Amino acid sequence: MGATTNRPALTGEYDVVVVGAGAAGMYMLHRLRGIGLRTIVFEAADGVGGTWYWNRYPGARCDVTSVEYSFSFSKELEQEWNWSELMASQPEIEAYMNYVADKFDLRRDIVLSTRVTSAAWDESSDTWRVETDQGDSISARFCVMATGCLSVPLRPDYPGIDDFKGVSVQTSLWPKEGVDLNGKRVAVIGTGSSAIQAIPEIAKVASQLIVFQRTPAYTWPAQNRPITPEEMAEIKAHYDELRERQRNSPLGIVGRFGGALLEPPTQNILDLTEEERLAALEEYGFGVTRIFADVPTNMEANEIARKLYGMHLRKIVKDPRKAEALTPTDYPLGCKRPVIDSGYFETFNLPHVDIVNLRKEPIVAITERGIRTSEKEYEFDVIVYATGFDAMTGALLNINPRGRRGRTLQQKWANGPRNYLGLMTVGFPNMFTITGPGSPSVLSNMLVSIEQHVDWITDCLAYMTSKGLATIEPTQEAEDAWVEEVNNVAQGTMYVAPSCNSWYLGVNVPGKVRQFMPYIGGLDRYRQRCDEVAANGYEGFELRGSPVPA
Numbered sequence: 001m002g003a004t005t006n007r008p009a010l011t012g013e014y015d016v017v018v019v020g021a022g023a024a025g026m027y028m029l030h031r032l033r034g035i036g037l038r039t040i041v042f043e044a045a046d047g048v049g050g051t052w053y054w055n056r057y058p059g060a061r062c063d064v065t066s067v068e069y070s071f072s073f074s075k076e077l078e079q080e081w082n083w084s085e086l087m088a089s090q091p092e093i094e095a096y097m098n099y100v101a102d103k104f105d106l107r108r109d110i111v112l113s114t115r116v117t118s119a120a121w122d123e124s125s126d127t128w129r130v131e132t133d134q135g136d137s138i139s140a141r142f143c144v145m146a147t148g149c150l151s152v153p154l155r156p157d158y159p160g161i162d163d164f165k166g167v168s169v170q171t172s173l174w175p176k177e178g179v180d181l182n183g184k185r186v187a188v189i190g191t192g193s194s195a196i197q198a199i200p201e202i203a204k205v206a207s208q209l210i211v212f213q214r215t216p217a218y219t220w221p222a223q224n225r226p227i228t229p230e231e232m233a234e235i236k237a238h239y240d241e242l243r244e245r246q247r248n249s250p251l252g253i254v255g256r257f258g259g260a261l262l263e264p265p266t267q268n269i270l271d272l273t274e275e276e277r278l279a280a281l282e283e284y285g286f287g288v289t290r291i292f293a294d295v296p297t298n299m300e301a302n303e304i305a306r307k308l309y310g311m312h313l314r315k316i317v318k319d320p321r322k323a324e325a326l327t328p329t330d331y332p333l334g335c336k337r338p339v340i341d342s343g344y345f346e347t348f349n350l351p352h353v354d355i356v357n358l359r360k361e362p363i364v365a366i367t368e369r370g371i372r373t374s375e376k377e378y379e380f381d382v383i384v385y386a387t388g389f390d391a392m393t394g395a396l397l398n399i400n401p402r403g404r405r406g407r408t409l410q411q412k413w414a415n416g417p418r419n420y421l422g423l424m425t426v427g428f429p430n431m432f433t434i435t436g437p438g439s440p441s442v443l444s445n446m447l448v449s450i451e452q453h454v455d456w457i458t459d460c461l462a463y464m465t466s467k468g469l470a471t472i473e474p475t476q477e478a479e480d481a482w483v484e485e486v487n488n489v490a491q492g493t494m495y496v497a498p499s500c501n502s503w504y505l506g507v508n509v510p511g512k513v514r515q516f517m518p519y520i521g522g523l524d525r526y527r528q529r530c531d532e533v534a535a536n537g538y539e540g541f542e543l544r545g546s547p548v549p550a
Contacts (some may be wrong), residue, residue, distance in 0.1 A: 022050015
């Protein structure tokens with residue numbers, strides 16, 4: 001959070017202001033310097049790295065292989081950095097982000113511990129006026145929102161939440177100094193991705209751990225392990241091939257150590273006999289849910305796969321009560337973010353670990369001593385809130401930019417986010433969003449999507465500079481058509497099934513309009529579309545200003 005910095009307030013004019021110094025903001029700064037644009041970056045944290053700065057909870061790690069969840073813009077960087085694990089932990093990724101910041105001398109243009117509080121378009125000068133909680137007031141021709149898709153934690157509104165006398169902490173705001181969990185009685189509220197990573201680690205040191213769960217999650221074993229020096233050398237020798245495959249894949253993910261592209265399944269589970277399905281379950285375990293083509297789109301096939309998933313879960317979790325609580329039953333496989341874990345279900349076999357089903361026993365209040373449900377009061381030393389995020393739009397709407405005629409983004413998006421290519425929205429000229437709603441973003445490898453967006457924005461600004469153009473803004477027709485396309489490609493998938501209530505749809509946030517926000521058509525298809533738009537003179541955008549004379 002923006003702390004008092006005891007520095008003079010910043011004023012002046014820039015070419016570009018970037019909001020956020022995570023991976024997106026850092027790479028954006030690097031590219032903008034390369035085309036000679038004077039740029040300033042504001043960051044609320046006191047360090048770089050974005051999500052990898054804030055999410056320090058026990059067990060935090062990436063769910064994409066490290067060698068693929070890394071920057072590709074510098075061959076030198078690729079050769080210098082060695083990853084220690086297949087899927088890197090938070091400390092290692094944060095160290096990587098700091099290494100990048102130092103290697104490319106990014107810190108001199110990044111202003112830390114400073115939260116942007118407003119951004120307003122000045123129609124008289126065609127500039128953005130940006131203000132911060134430190135009293136800064138600057139103007140810039142362009143504003144780039146690198147605010148992240150999962151950067152606004154949701155604080156639950158339980159009665160009495162401030163009364164608890166023990167330690168309260170959110171996974172996504174874990175303090176740098178850590179939290180003493182050794183020998184403590186710990187509660188974890190929530191069972192999303194962060195909780196599923198944290199619970200096995202907390203169980204190793206807590207004297208008691210009780211998980212409070214509303215909706216059980218589908219999760220698959222991460223199968224993480226160290227990367228050997230020989231493997232790292234082999235990866236470095238073939239980085240070019242790996243990157244090319246990533247850019248031309250639907251998810252920006254190739255597979256471990258850059259093998260062949262992950263091919264979509266072709267066999268249907270509905271074509272198998274019961275005996276064949278059970279044999280597949282025996283062979284693949286939880287992975288049986290991912291090897292059939294009809295599971296993501298056919299509800300009957302999905303239900304069969306869901307039941308197989310539950311059968312395998314009950315083999316692992318020995319206590320029938322716990323197993324029942326942990327088994328998803330009322331929403332389809334594939335409707336929520338895929339989660340991977342390291343010993344999550346096995347953790348519930350430990351005698352000091354228990355689970356409370358909030359559908360049967362809801363939380364009534366947080367008390368001085370712990371948590372009171374409809375059945376009893378539980379006493380704790382530490383309460384961990386793993387309660388998710390206001391995803392994709394939360395950070396943007398918190399700033400709530402004002403566009404043409406003073407209209408706010410909250411007003412523009414009152415019925416859900418609307419934009420063109422996830423990059424720009426009508427009424428907000430010269431304001432770009434990196435991996436915004438309407439782009440593949442959270443349905444892809446974020447580093448690959450970030451690089452694609454940053455490169456496209458950089459090329460666009462270079463084009464405008466060379467032509468002497470002042471503003472760029474989507475046309476209403478292009479925006480409407482893109483919103484329709486985003487909705488159309490999601491139809492028929494489990495993501496928008498009536499029983500699906502995910503943060504992709506925004507339903508985890510009270511009052512938020514139910515709308516599927518990311519683009520599911522594939523990063524490869526999306527990249528091609530963006531390239532075509534640029535090649536056709538930024539088709540669907542209106543560019544204004546006096547061109548440079550020939």
